[in-house]
Amino acid sequence: MHSIFVFFLVCAGKYAFTLQIQNLPCLTDESKKDLDDARKELKTVDNYLGKTVGTLENDVQKTLNNMKQKLVTMKSTVGKIMKKVETDLVVLKKDLKKGQWKKYQGHCYYYASLGAAWYKAERLCRDFGGYLVKIDNSSENEWVYSASKYKNYYYWIGLSDLIEGEWRWSIDQSLATFKAWQSGYGSKGHSSNCVAFKNNKSKWIDTNCKIGYLYICERNFC
Numbered sequence: 285m286h287s288i289f290v291f292f293l294v295c296a297g298k299y300a301f302t303l304q305i306q307n308l309p310c311l312t313d314e315s316k317k318d319l320d321d322a323r324k325e326l327k328t329v330d331n332y333l334g335k336t337v338g339t340l341e342n343d344v345q346k347t348l349n350n351m352k353q354k355l356v357t358m359k360s361t362v363g364k365i366m367k368k369v370e371t372d373l374v375v376l377k378k379d380l381k382k383g384q385w386k387k388y389q390g391h392c393y394y395y396a397s398l399g400a401a402w403y404k405a406e407r408l409c410r411d412f413g414g415y416l417v418k419i420d421n422s423s424e425n426e427w428v429y430s431a432s433k434y435k436n437y438y439y440w441i442g443l444s445d446l447i448e449g450e451w452r453w454s455i456d457q458s459l460a461t462f463k464a465w466q467s468g469y470g471s472k473g474h475s476s477n478c479v480a481f482k483n484n485k486s487k488w489i490d491t492n493c494k495i496g497y498l499y500i501c502e503r504n505f506c
């Protein structure tokens with residue numbers, strides 16, 4: 285009882301009151317089994333968590349790699365589009381700087397050197413302070429054709445029939461009085477609603493508005 289190596293400890297179901305420290309802890313066989321079982325359970329849970337964390341890490345890494353790849357592709361696509369837009373703008377600016385507005389009877393005409401669908405061409409002409417060319421008579425028609433630089437190409441003009449067969453100029457929505465249809469054109473139906481100069485001719489065709497033709501803008505001042 286006087287020794288510091290003696291320790292009081294009550295073990296369930298036992299009568300021993302004093303034990304040396306090296307014998308601690310004092311457990312019943314039943315308690316030991318419980319502890320062993322619990323340890324095994326914990327080990328199983330630990331293994332399961334380890335595997336789950338591993339799988340999750342793998343999945344997250346795969347998702348991140350996927351996203352990274354998609355972003356790289358997206359960046360490349362956006363880069364290409366930006367480059368195309370920049371090139372188009374440079375060409376447009378060069379054209380405008382070169383003063384490619386040609387004068388005829390107090391009006392000025394711009395001949396695009398890049399193609400666009402009819403509606404885009406119409407918008408671009410407005411951006412340039414004009415409108416998709418309106419041709420009032422045969423003289424103007426012949427001049428507009430003769431002044432075009434690329435005779436082998438088609439050029440949009442400002443005529444369309446949103447109401448089938450009702451040909452109107454985009455600038456003022458007036459009905460066309462003068463028309464210079466190429467033989468067989470002018471009534472090509474619902475999928476041919478925009479008008480262009482035929483290549484190598486001062487004649488017009490009605491065709492699909494989505495085609496990327498060159499175009500001619502007109503403005504009332506120079």
Ligand SMILES: [Ca+2]
Nearest residue numbers: 445473476477
């Ligand atoms: Ca039509």
